Amino acid sequence: xxxMIDLLTRISTxxxxxxxxxxxxxxxxxxxxxxxxxxxxxxxxxKYRKFKQMSMYNVLWRWKYKKEDIVGLWCYCPKCLSMxxxxxxxxxxxxxxxxKITFFVCHExxxxxxxxxVGGDRRYAISLVKREVLRxxxxxxxxxxxxxxxxxxLVEEKQEEVLEEVNPEEIPQSEEVLPVxxxxxxxxxxxxxTSEEHTVTTEEKKDGI
Ligand SMILES: [Zn+2]
Numbered sequence: 673x674x675x676m677i678d679l680l681t682r683i684s685t686x687x688x689x690x691x692x693x694x695x696x697x698x699x700x701x702x703x704x705x706x707x708x709x710x711x712x713x714x715x716x717x718x719k720y721r722k723f724k725q726m727s728m729y730n731v732l733w734r735w736k737y738k739k740e741d742i743v744g745l746w747c748y749c750p751k752c753l754s755m756x757x758x759x760x761x762x763x764x765x766x767x768x769x770x771x772k773i774t775f776f777v778c779h780e781x782x783x784x785x786x787x788x789x790v791g792g793d794r795r796y797a798i799s800l801v802k803r804e805v806l807r808x809x810x811x812x813x814x815x816x817x818x819x820x821x822x823x824x825x826l827v828e829e830k831q832e833e834v835l836e837e838v839n840p841e842e843i844p845q846s847e848e849v850l851p852v853x854x855x856x857x858x859x860x861x862x863x864x865x866t867s868e869e870h871t872v873t874t875e876e877k878k879d880g881i
Pocket of ligand 1: 751753779780781
């Protein structure tokens with residue numbers, strides 16, 4: 673370190689450059705050298721490496737890449753994004769393919785089924801999704817899938833914003849609120865939400881909760 677400081681001082685004296693400028697230059701070069709391998713790796717990365725999630729069988733699938741391989745592929749709840757459980761117990765009890773069913777269950781959402789695959793157990797389901805991911809990468813379809821995914825997320829975000837705006841709890845009670853006709857979009861959202869809530873209540877009643 674002392675040798676380094678000595679060298680920087682000598683450069684400063686030799687070329688008549690202020691000491692602080694030499695120090696800043698040295699630090700900048702050091703940062704570039706350290707960061708270069710990471711930046712280069714990111715830039716040279718194939719485009720499909722950004723394709724890390726998609727919807728299939730009504731649930732969300734996420735994975736990572738290790739070299740050319742797809743690793744850590746698992747399903748997540750489309751509503752709360754929690755990891756799902758796979759119930760494939762029935763697959764061992766039957767030889768009939770149509771009776772072999774894997775259910776994707778979210779414990780965070782009341783243990784309800786979020787989706788299912790007919791024809792095999794969880795390994796079968798994962799192999800089907802993996803095959804689809806590889807096919808989309810091969811054909812380039814993954815670009816459209818990624819875009820659709822992004823658009824859907826934006827729509828959801830907007831809907832949440834609209835819901836927050838129309839939530840009466842958000843309005844301070846001391847302020848006088850003038851009656852405003854909700855827009856068609858807002859009305860649709862409210863109706864949709866109300867019907868969804870109703871469905872959940874009915875289901876819960878059926879389950880005896
Ligand atoms: Zn959930």
